[in-house]
Amino acid sequence: MLPITQHVIIIKSREKQKTVEKFRVTPENYFSSFGCYHVTPESPDGQHIAYVRWKDAPQSPLGGDAVLCLCNNQFQQHEEVFDIKNLVVHNGGGTAWIDNDHVQISSAWDGKVAGACIINVKTSRIVAGPYPKGTVLHAPCNRKVLMWVNDNMTSQGCGVYCLDLNKQVISRICQNEDFTSWTAQMIRETDNPADWHIDHATWSPDGTKVAINIDAEFCKGWHNYLWTMNADGTDKIFFGLKPIHFGWYDNQSIWGNDKNVPGQLPHDGSLRLWDLKGNWIENLTGGECNHGAMAPLRDCFVGETWYEASPVELALYNRGASRPKEIIMSHQYVDVTWALEAHVNPAFSADGKRIYFNKAVSSELNEGWCAILG
Numbered sequence: 001m002l003p004i005t006q007h008v009i010i011i012k013s014r015e016k017q018k019t020v021e022k023f024r025v026t027p028e029n030y031f032s033s034f035g036c037y038h039v040t041p042e043s044p045d046g047q048h049i050a051y052v053r054w055k056d057a058p059q060s061p062l063g064g065d066a067v068l069c070l071c072n073n074q075f076q077q078h079e080e081v082f083d084i085k086n087l088v089v090h091n092g093g094g095t096a097w098i099d100n101d102h103v104q105i106s107s108a109w110d111g112k113v114a115g116a117c118i119i120n121v122k123t124s125r126i127v128a129g130p131y132p133k134g135t136v137l138h139a140p141c142n143r144k145v146l147m148w149v150n151d152n153m154t155s156q157g158c159g160v161y162c163l164d165l166n167k168q169v170i171s172r173i174c175q176n177e178d179f180t181s182w183t184a185q186m187i188r189e190t191d192n193p194a195d196w197h198i199d200h201a202t203w204s205p206d207g208t209k210v211a212i213n214i215d216a217e218f219c220k221g222w223h224n225y226l227w228t229m230n231a232d233g234t235d236k237i238f239f240g241l242k243p244i245h246f247g248w249y250d251n252q253s254i255w256g257n258d259k260n261v262p263g264q265l266p267h268d269g270s271l272r273l274w275d276l277k278g279n280w281i282e283n284l285t286g287g288e289c290n291h292g293a294m295a296p297l298r299d300c301f302v303g304e305t306w307y308e309a310s311p312v313e314l315a316l317y318n319r320g321a322s323r324p325k326e327i328i329m330s331h332q333y334v335d336v337t338w339a340l341e342a343h344v345n346p347a348f349s350a351d352g353k354r355i356y357f358n359k360a361v362s363s364e365l366n367e368g369w370c371a372i373l374g
Helices: 088-093 176-185 332-338
Strands: 008-012 018-022 049-053 064-072 078-088 101-108 114-120 125-130 135-137 142-151 160-166 169-176 199-205 209-214 225-230 237-241 246-250 253-257 272-273 280-283 292-294 300-304 313-316 328-332 354-360 366-373
Touching: 008 292, 018 101, 018 199, 018 328, 049 078, 049 114, 064 101, 088 101, 101 135, 114 142, 125 135, 125 160, 125 313, 142 199, 160 199, 176 225, 176 237, 199 246, 209 246, 246 292, 253 292, 313 332, 313 354, 328 354, 328 366
Parallel strands: 114 135
Antiparallel strands: 008 018, 018 366, 049 064, 064 078, 078 101, 101 114, 114 125, 135 142, 142 160, 160 169, 199 209, 209 225, 225 237, 246 253, 253 272, 272 280, 292 300, 300 313, 313 328, 354 366
């Protein structure tokens, strides 16, 4: 078990004179991280927090050997659950709770080939996988995990898959070739769908739909395209150029930051709401929100400054506000956030009373922190 101390900072709100208490969650003097943006590290019952801790501070985005860890909701009683080989820094391995006993994660299991698996945190055993070159990232729904594969040389082949922990089965939802009818509308390096990169598969709130994005430009620009579809892969709807980071607002609309979504609105990075065909509905915030999160009641949003910005800041917005309500976090160690890719990746707790986020605390270390809203 690792020792922990707490830092408490009281910030007076400009609007309502409420307080925000900020706590370091992960152990001091270790490089640690939560998972993806808008994915709470809290277990469904709110009793435990999951994070990953590297055994040595990463010197590059490729990371290194790490361990999946848990602590209680008071940020105490830290325990090591599962050793992970060669974990990249970006998104903390896509760590996310499936239920109170199981966590999803993806890593380089044999030191060369990335894979995804499901771990029972009570027994520290793999119960599903590892699936070679599979990636998991966003929150599961109803004990169903979304995984995508971008290599046809694997047994599954390219596509998006559902890992159903209820039925203990894996099924393919879609494959790259399903989207060739939209090729002419895409900025691309190749017309071969096997070379396209699927990413960010995400469940709708009720688990009946899936959103994905495809990059056919080999990460040479911001030209990624968004589709939604039913959970069985039918009824695909083309959104067009996607928000850089996005999430489901409800089962019929998408929220995200606007840097290149087609339309007449400025591409200023503020959060907006669109229907599934990319038609604008509402401006949710002003100001840039890079990796963002939406509160459960949809009444406020939080997001970090844009790539390469200095200082790195995390701002809390009331819905519809042009200016932040609070600057939750600010730091100057920009290389940790941008070069090492330990992005802030904020997420609300299920009750909306906490905001979890990554924070660089030195030129070498990143920690997981929590802001408790007054």
